[in-house]
Amino acid sequence: MPHEREITAPVDLTLGDGRLNRAAVGWTRSSLHRADGVGHGRVGWGRNKRWEYWAVTSETHVVALVVSDIGYAAVPSLFVLDRRSGAQVAVDTVAPLGRGTTLPGTLDEGPSRARTTRLSIDIDPTPEGTRLRARTARVDLDVVAQLVPGHERLGVVVPWSDRLFQYTVKDPARPAVGRLVVDGTPYPIAAGTSWATLDHGRGRWPYAISWNWGSGSGMVGHRTIGLQLGGRWTDGTGSTENAVIVDGRLTKISDDLQWEYSHEDWMAPWRITGGPVAVTFHPEHLRRSVTQLGLVASRTHQCFGTWAGRVGDVGVDGLYGWAEDVRQRW
Numbered sequence: 001m002p003h004e005r006e007i008t009a010p011v012d013l014t015l016g017d018g019r020l021n022r023a024a025v026g027w028t029r030s031s032l033h034r035a036d037g038v039g040h041g042r043v044g045w046g047r048n049k050r051w052e053y054w055a056v057t058s059e060t061h062v063v064a065l066v067v068s069d070i071g072y073a074a075v076p077s078l079f080v081l082d083r084r085s086g087a088q089v090a091v092d093t094v095a096p097l098g099r100g101t102t103l104p105g106t107l108d109e110g111p112s113r114a115r116t117t118r119l120s121i122d123i124d125p126t127p128e129g130t131r132l133r134a135r136t137a138r139v140d141l142d143v144v145a146q147l148v149p150g151h152e153r154l155g156v157v158v159p160w161s162d163r164l165f166q167y168t169v170k171d172p173a174r175p176a177v178g179r180l181v182v183d184g185t186p187y188p189i190a191a192g193t194s195w196a197t198l199d200h201g202r203g204r205w206p207y208a209i210s211w212n213w214g215s216g217s218g219m220v221g222h223r224t225i226g227l228q229l230g231g232r233w234t235d236g237t238g239s240t241e242n243a244v245i246v247d248g249r250l251t252k253i254s255d256d257l258q259w260e261y262s263h264e265d266w267m268a269p270w271r272i273t274g275g276p277v278a279v280t281f282h283p284e285h286l287r288r289s290v291t292q293l294g295l296v297a298s299r300t301h302q303c304f305g306t307w308a309g310r311v312g313d314v315g316v317d318g319l320y321g322w323a324e325d326v327r328q329r330w
Contacts, residue, residue: 004239004254007032013157013167013202018044020157020165025239028155029250033167035202036105043163047071047207049330050103052112052123053199054132056143056176057217057320058189060084062304063141063180065134067103067112067121070330074101076114076121078134078141079287080182081304086285089182091119091136107169107200129174132196143178143189145196152250153198154243158234166203172321173217173226173245174198192219197226197321208329209233212259214272214281216307216321220314223247227279227307227316229272231259242277244311253277253311261325266301270323279309279316281323297329 005026013024013033018041024033039048051068062081068074074095081088093116095101104110108130112123122133129147134140153171160166176196178189195217211233217226226245234240235256242253255275262268266288270281283303291298302324307316 004252006252007155010034012037013165014038014041014044017041019162020159022159022162024167025157025159027157027239027252029152031107031153031155031169033155033157034106035167038105038202038204044204047164047204049166049201049203049205051199051201052103053201054123054130054145055197055199055215055322056132056141056145056180056189056194057197058176058180058187058194060187061180061182062322063134063139063143065121065123065132065141067101067114067123069098069101069103072097074098074114076101076116076119078119078121078136078139080139080180081285081287082182083285083304088287089136089138090289091139092289093119105202130196130198132178138183140181141178143176143180143194143196145174145176145198147174148248151248152245154228154241154245154250154252156239156241158203158237158239158241160206160237164204164206166201166205168203168241169198169200170215170228170230170241170243171198171200171226172215172228173224173248205330210325210327212323212325214270214307214321214323216316216319218319220316220319225314225316225319227311227319227321229257229277229279231257231272244314246314251312261323263325266303266325270303272323276310276312279307279311281321282306282308283323299327301325
């Protein structure tokens with residue numbers, strides 16, 4: 001099991017020349033990393049990736065919205081899944097050179113915006129948490145991901161090298177409230193049964209990378225549980241992005257995890273084990289996305305469903321979320 005250092009004071013992610021600040025390598029319980037220096041300095045050009053990914057789950061729907069800038073283009077998107085019928089709405093757009101996109105350097109220090117002819121997204125920090133708005137020809141979303149006082153969220157710096165690194169904040173189990181309209185039909189995003197999850201990213205990436213990500217949010221008994229599991233992309237770095245959050249309190253898991261699942265049958269159960277983690281994911285829906293644009297390629301298999309098993313003494317039976325396999329060249 002790797003030794004990971006907990007960081008408890010604000011720190012700059014990068015040095016003045018754009019390289020990784022080694023004092024920033026570690027994990028946090030809140031957003032303490034200043035990432036404004038990503039993309040600046042003499043070695044800061046190229047390979048920079050910045051994004052805000054939010055997923056909202058309710059009893060009827062899953063909504064995922066992305067504001068991102070991957071260096072040579074902005075790639076905002078919106079995805080909606082009807083959990084009852086399996087119907088999906090997907091709007092994926094590309095804006096060369098990041099046109100129409102605004103992202104703050106550091107988490108919660110400004111709005112995130114995406115504007116294309118087909119999609120509009122606004123992500124705004126508020127006193128209550130984060131307001132998420134998205135609009136397309138078929139979808140209108142307006143939700144607040146509430147930030148309960150004392151709620152902890154996992155921040156991790158993954159160091160591939162001094163020039164290639166990633167800062168991520170994974171923040172599941174945020175209570176969500178608001179509304180979703182699909183094709184003119186309104187659906188409530190109701191308090192107590194709806195949850196928001198953040199994946200915040202700032203860094204400089206290798207050209208080719210693969211990852212697993214598993215997440216779940218909800219109530220198990222009388223406790224609010226947030227599950228965060230990752231794999232592959234952190235291998236060999238000494239960092240992991242694994243944690244469980246119970247009633248807002250985070251327990252970091254530094255063990256590397258073993259992911260077992262079938263590439264021939266994505267709807268078969270997924271098994272994730274290692275250290276205190278012994279969980280099984282049972283898929284209900286599959287989202288498949290393949291992009292091939294010359295040297296840029298992406299293949300995503302993301303399953304939505306329920307978790308079962310335990311993380312230490314924390315049971316996760318019935319927790320709703322997702323597990324994914326992504327292979328990226330960018």
